[in-house]
Amino acid sequence: MSAPLLQVNDLKKHFPVRGGMFSRKAFVYAVDGVSFEVARGETLSLVGESGCGKSTVGRAILRLFDVTAGQVVLDGQRIDDLPPGSLRSMRRRVQVVFQDPFSSLNPRMRVRGILAEPIRNFGLAKTSVELEAKVTALMDTVRLPRDALNRRPHEFSGGQRQRICIARALAAEPELIVCDEAVSALDVSVKAQIVNLLQDLQQQFGLALLFISHDLAIVEHMTHRVAVMYLGKIVEMAGRQQIFTAPRHPYTKALLSAVPVPEPGAIRNPIILKGDVPSPINPPSGCRFHTRCPYVFDRCRTEEPELRSTGDGQWVACHLEALPERPGPAG
Amino acid sequence: MSISTTSTASIPPGLAIAPQLPDLLLPVKIRRGVLGFLRNHPTVAIGGALLLCLVLVAIFAPYLGTVDPTALAPSKRTRAPSADFWFGSDMLGRDIYSRVLYGARVSLTVGLSVATLATLAGLAIGLVSGFVRWADGIIMRFIDGLMSIPPILLAVALMALTRGSVGNVILAITIAEIPRVTRLVRSVVLSLREQPYVDSAVASGTRTPMIIQRHILPNTMAPILVQATYICASAMIVESILSFIGAGTPPTIPSWGNIMAEGRALWQVKPYIVFFPAAFLSVTVLAVNLLGDGLRDALDPRMAKSL
Numbered sequence: 001m002s003a004p005l006l007q008v009n010d011l012k013k014h015f016p017v018r019g020g021m022f023s024r025k026a027f028v029y030a031v032d033g034v035s036f037e038v039a040r041g042e043t044l045s046l047v048g049e050s051g052c053g054k055s056t057v058g059r060a061i062l063r064l065f066d067v068t069a070g071q072v073v074l075d076g077q078r079i080d081d082l083p084p085g086s087l088r089s090m091r092r093r094v095q096v097v098f099q100d101p102f103s104s105l106n107p108r109m110r111v112r113g114i115l116a117e118p119i120r121n122f123g124l125a126k127t128s129v130e131l132e133a134k135v136t137a138l139m140d141t142v143r144l145p146r147d148a149l150n151r152r153p154h155e156f157s158g159g160q161r162q163r164i165c166i167a168r169a170l171a172a173e174p175e176l177i178v179c180d181e182a183v184s185a186l187d188v189s190v191k192a193q194i195v196n197l198l199q200d201l202q203q204q205f206g207l208a209l210l211f212i213s214h215d216l217a218i219v220e221h222m223t224h225r226v227a228v229m230y231l232g233k234i235v236e237m238a239g240r241q242q243i244f245t246a247p248r249h250p251y252t253k254a255l256l257s258a259v260p261v262p263e264p265g266a267i268r269n270p271i272i273l274k275g276d277v278p279s280p281i282n283p284p285s286g287c288r289f290h291t292r293c294p295y296v297f298d299r300c301r302t303e304e305p306e307l308r309s310t311g312d313g314q315w316v317a318c319h320l321e322a323l324p325e326r327p328g329p330a331g
Numbered sequence: 332m333s334i335s336t337t338s339t340a341s342i343p344p345g346l347a348i349a350p351q352l353p354d355l356l357l358p359v360k361i362r363r364g365v366l367g368f369l370r371n372h373p374t375v376a377i378g379g380a381l382l383l384c385l386v387l388v389a390i391f392a393p394y395l396g397t398v399d400p401t402a403l404a405p406s407k408r409t410r411a412p413s414a415d416f417w418f419g420s421d422m423l424g425r426d427i428y429s430r431v432l433y434g435a436r437v438s439l440t441v442g443l444s445v446a447t448l449a450t451l452a453g454l455a456i457g458l459v460s461g462f463v464r465w466a467d468g469i470i471m472r473f474i475d476g477l478m479s480i481p482p483i484l485l486a487v488a489l490m491a492l493t494r495g496s497v498g499n500v501i502l503a504i505t506i507a508e509i510p511r512v513t514r515l516v517r518s519v520v521l522s523l524r525e526q527p528y529v530d531s532a533v534a535s536g537t538r539t540p541m542i543i544q545r546h547i548l549p550n551t552m553a554p555i556l557v558q559a560t561y562i563c564a565s566a567m568i569v570e571s572i573l574s575f576i577g578a579g580t581p582p583t584i585p586s587w588g589n590i591m592a593e594g595r596a597l598w599q600v601k602p603y604i605v606f607f608p609a610a611f612l613s614v615t616v617l618a619v620n621l622l623g624d625g626l627r628d629a630l631d632p633r634m635a636k637s638l
Contacts, residue, residue, distance in 0.1 A: 059530075062530075062533075062534045064530050064533060064534065088536045088538075091534060091535065091536045092535075092536060094534070095534060095535065096530070096531060096534045098527040098530070098531065099527075100527060103526050103527050103528065104527040104528050104531060105528055106528045106532075106545075106546050106549075106550070107550070108549040108550060109545070117532065117535055117537060117545075118535035118536065121535055121536035121537055122535075122536055165531070168531065168535065171535070172535055172536070
């Protein structure tokens with residue numbers, strides 16, 4: 001058993017919020033103690049509603065900013081504290097595909113230049129002939145016509161642009177691709193094509209994917225494992241089967257019950273959560289979900305539940321797990 | 332799959348075949364090259380053509396039937412426009428046509444120099460401000476301070492410190508215009524830095540100087556070029572104002588502002604002295620503004636096929 005490709009240990013990212021001149025300095029606790037692992041060739045999905053910090057986790061792994069605390073370990077080496085010089089060689093191994101295909105590509109560059117950039121940066125091609133061969137091969141890989149290399153991004157549709165983004169990510173020959181809502185901006189048919197392309201590429205290159213999404217149907221289709229985030233913390237993490245058939249955390253249950261069923265007249269019993277997500281500037285004490293949890297009891301308000309294994313690779317952060325008998329909804 | 336035309340025999344009788352529909356979509360003519368670009372953007376073409384004419388007039392002023400613009404002819408003072416004096420003569424008998432044409436040199440030099448210098452300086456300061464976080468606060472407070480002084484007052488104050496010459500006028504107006512460019516560049520840089528393609532470039536190992544050169548600078552060009560044209564127009568007006576109030580170009584050098592300043596005492600009885608330089612100034616500023624407006628629309632990267 002080899003070590004996991006990516007290990008994230010107790011990652012924290014707090015963004016300072018500038019208040020008025022006389023107010024206290026406050027922080028947005030965007031990510032507040034997140035730990036997970038991604039094995040080689042595995043897809044881990046990070047799901048959760050808007051603002052729960054899933055994109056921040058992705059950006060921290062890419063080291064687009066410095067983390068507040070915690071570790072990001074890539075293949076046994078910590079990358080969260082590397083100086084910029086030695087970081088550059090590690091950057092090749094983790095690449096990214098962003099949500100918005102319209103702003104992910106420099107409008108003034110041709111596709112050839114966009115794809116050549118990472119190849120040149122990491123010295124992956126010795127000669128210009130080799131560079132051209134790699135760039136052409138990338139176009140074939142993402143199933144775009146080769147003559148599109150001389151065009152600029154605005155000449156492509158959203159799906160085609162996302163293919164260019166994927167090709168750019170592949171150009172660095174990475175081991176992990178962070179897909180930050182990579183298919184959310186696409187319409188359904190294109191979404192399916194891109195998801196299938198990602199799956200094919202995963203098979204072909206043995207890529208690990210960190211798939212950040214709020215689209216549970218897509219996640220169920222393509223992931224191996226799922227980590228559910230709420231307000232900067234992971235509340236539940238398990239294999240796909242377990243999450244989708246036997247979710248244990250109340251938040252996961254509510255999230256899953258909100259997925260639309262593509263069948264007219266299907267019986268649904270969505271769990272409607274009360275209220276809004278609390279502010280990440282001032283997160284609730286104890287369990288962060290206690291303000292909205294239908295099963296809340298005293299302990300939840302004061303004590304923060306740890307992410308505990310329940311066996312079978314399922315991890316849940318909920319005090320209900322510690323109770324001998326699980327109660328029904330309060331009220 | 333193709334439908335063969337020989338299979339018409341299988342169509343049952345009485346079922347007419349619909350005639351082919353006319354092709355309603357006319358082929359879109361894609362215009363390429365400089366001429367095509369100008370045809371697609373008539374505002375740029377008109378503004379550019381006007382400006383080009385004025386530049387040519389300024390360059391070839393000595394060959395366009397002018398006389399020495401400073402030659403005095405006291406016996407021929409304040410003549411109305413005629414065959415001898417196309418635009419009339421001023422109260423010292425100088426030929427206004429010659430003075431206006433030579434004055435174009437001052438106005439255009441000042442306009443173009445200020446636009447170039449202020450843009451380059453503003454670009455440099457704005458880039459530093461947008462990329463070096465600790466310098467940002469200091470630079471921007473200084474710029475805010477400069478901006479709180481009206482540009483004309485600032486230019487007048489700077490001119491009061493130096494002797495009147497075209498070079499000093501350029502310098503004074505440039506300093507007064509730099510804050511506008513700096514603020515624009517900084518805001519564009521800050522918004523571009525947040526673009527996912529910049530993050531992608533960072534993730535694919537591009538170093539900061541290359542990020543600036545390849546991803547930031549080309550995308551700041553369109554708004555800055557447009558701003559430069561407005562600065563050019565505004566610099567020409569400020570130059571005229573400075574000359575008009577006697578704080579700019581020395582009176583020995585004809586400039587549109589000088590001519591108007593000298594003619595202002597007589598403007599109710601001899602309006603042509605003020606009219607011709609004013610008309611030239613208006614047309615020049617209009618040309619530059621047309622060019623700027625046209626470029627703003629044309630430089631949208633989604634449309635920029637030929638640039």
